[in-house]
Amino acid sequence: MADRKGLYTADQIKQLEQLYARFHDGSTYPLMERAGGAVYNELRERWPDLRRILVVCGKGNNGGDGFVVARLAAMAGLPVTVALMPGAESPQGDAERAFARLKPTSANVEPWHSQLLDDHDVIVDAILGTGIKGKVKDPFATIINEIVRSNKPVISVDIPSGLVADTGAVLGSAIKADVTVSFIGIKRGMVTSMAADYCGELEVNDLSCGQGIFALVRPKAFLYRYRESIHFLEPRRRTAHKGFFGHVLVIGGAPGFAGAIRMAAEAAARTGAGLVSVLTHSQHSDVLCLNRPEIMCHSATDSASKEGLRSLLEAATVIAIGPGLGQQKWGRNLITMLRDYLKTEAGQKKKTVWDADALNLLSDQPHKIDNRVLTPHPGEAARLLNSRVEQVQLDRFTATSDIVERFGGVCLLKGAGTVIADDHKMNVVTAGNPGMASGGMGDVLTGIIAGLMAQGIPPFDAARIGAAIHGEAAELAVTESGQRQERGLLATDLFLYIRRLVNPESKN
Known part of the structure; x- marks a missing residue:
């Protein structure tokens, strides 16, 4: 049986097929x-009442x-038509x-x-398999687009x-399947x-290849679930x-951005950090904790003593900046202060989380530190790599x-299918929903990860657990009412569910 968490490359799947053939x-x-x-x-299970099936076949094994x-x-006894793509007749x-055997x-x-689309109830997509590398060209692109525009139910064979x-x-055009x-x-x-x-709903069938076959090909990336x-x-x-x-210190909150640091700090507290402090702009330091007095607030000004700021850094178990x-x-002064501290003997042991503008400033002056977690979204990742967002999204595994x-440490590349990696391991977390596309969600994730690290969880584990909790909390938040309500989800709506999820022995 395949590792249900394993994520394979196309070449690895071919290796598994060849190993099967050998035996x-x-x-x-x-x-x-x-x-x-x-x-x-x-097909029969999903659409038991279907009557007319259109199977669109390419020339390869798909x-x-x-x-x-x-x-x-x-x-x-079902009416079925096989539509042959160019080359599939031989x-x-x-x-x-x-x-x-079909003839x-x-x-x-x-x-x-294209008239075939009007005459059938469901489409089986067997056009292109896993071997495509470049942009889909005509006539394939045109046919794929016609299938998509038909709005007919589609089941994809192996991959859309x-x-x-x-x-x-x-790369150009792709089938939008109801199920793959x-x-x-x-x-x-x-x-x-x-x-x-x-992909629509994803079903996986290992085709009974045998456990011994899978033991010979080890994937480099794995799904991670809460x-x-x-x-x-x-x-x-x-x-x-x-x-x-542990004690989390969150650094940030320039004028006009008190909410970001407040959300990150509360997320760290809700995740279970023993103490949470913030180092923020003097405009916010006196009012930030009014509605959350458990957070200890400190002011960072240009005239603040280096000794006082350093004492805050030394008191923290984990520092989250950004x-x-x-x-x-x-903000640049605070980055410089933290970088100078991290070069000291005590600072080299400190665990940190870098997010948001800390990443943008880091891209200006790259340096490598192993004991930290970076949490970029694709735009920030592009700046870190001196690349483009489109290039990052073309291969999120390589970008991570x-x-x-x-830059060293752990990278958590946010997005649909969050990728987490260090020098040796790579995970993907798929929990979450489009409701998370709202301001403050990244700040909450930073706080979760910092809170987990403060409790002694290693950086890579804290990053993947944090991503899983973050996504699961969002899922609970949009389904709690009994119907799915994604639009209008706020970052602070997650706090109740974060607390539930970090207490899995309690009744959720």
């Missing part, structure tokens, strides 16, 4: 039969899987064998033409045609970048006191690894 008389055709059977069964689906549907290898059935086989298996990028049946293992591009808009965090969040000892759970920091002189290589 099964050199043939991969049984995998094609099982793949087609898995899609057919899913099309061969489609031939199997069509044959099984025809044998069940398939090779396993696909040729599947095509030969004696009642399935109608003809070249693609046009979605890049290794990255989740869409992925074979052997999850392709890593199916859980990040544009994938959520194209339930894997439970052992880090055990109930506290009855004799515990606040000194056991929420509402700004890029003006005030490149940031780690350049």
Whole structure:
């Protein structure tokens, strides 16, 4: 059985197929039969009343899987049409064998033409597989766009045609599936970048390749889910006191941005940090804690003594910098102060979280530190890499690894399918929803991660647990009313659910 958390590259899937063939008389055709059977069964389960099926087949093995689906549907007495893409009328290898078995059935086989979309109830996308590298070109692009515009239900074979298996990028055109049946293992591009808009519901079938096969190919990236965090969040000892759970110092809050630092600080407290302090602009320091007196507020001015500021840094277990920091002189001075401190003997041991404008300022003066977490969104990641947002989104895995290589520590690249990596490990967290596209969500995530690190959780684990809690809290917040309400979700709506999630032994 495949590792249900493993995220495989297209090349690794090919390796698994070849290993299967090596141990099964050199043939991969049984995998094609099982793949087609898995899609057919899913098709019947999803749309039990369907009557007319259109299977659109390309010339490769993806099309061969489609031939199997069509044959099984025809044998069940369902009206089915196979629309052949250019080149698919002369398939090779396993696909040729599947095509030969299809011909004696009642399935109608003809070249693609757009009128077929009007005559069928559901579409099986077996056009392009996992091998695409460049932009989808005509006539494939035009046909894919016609299928998308038809608004007919679509089930994709292995991966939506046009979605890049290794990255989740869409290069030109791609099928928007209602459901995708992925074979052997999850392709890593199916859980990040544009994938959520194209895969629909994702079903995975390992095609009974055998556990021994999967033991020979180890994925480099893995899905991470909240339930894997439970052992880090055990109930506290009855004799515990606040000194056991660390002290978070959050630095930020330039004029006009008091909310950012307030949200980050409260998130750290709700996550369980023993103490939380903020170092913020003098405009905010006297009022920031009025509605949350548990937060200790300190003023940072140009005239503040270096000794006083350093004492705050030394008292902290974890320092989070960036929420509402700004890029003006005030924020730059605080960055310089922290960087100078982190060069000292005591500072080199300090754990830090860098977010928002701290990342933008870091991009101006790159330096490498291992004991920290960076939490960029794609725009900030592009600046860190002196690149473009589009380039980051084309390959979020590589972008995350490149940031780690350049800046050290742990990188958490935010977005749909958050990627977390250090020098040795890589995880993807898919929890969350579009309601999180609102101001302050990143500040809350920074506070969660800092709060977890303050309680002794290592940076990589704190980052992935924090991302999982953040996403799960947002899911609870939009579903608590009994109906899904994503629009209008606020960052502060997550606080109640964060507290529930960091206490998994309590009744959620």
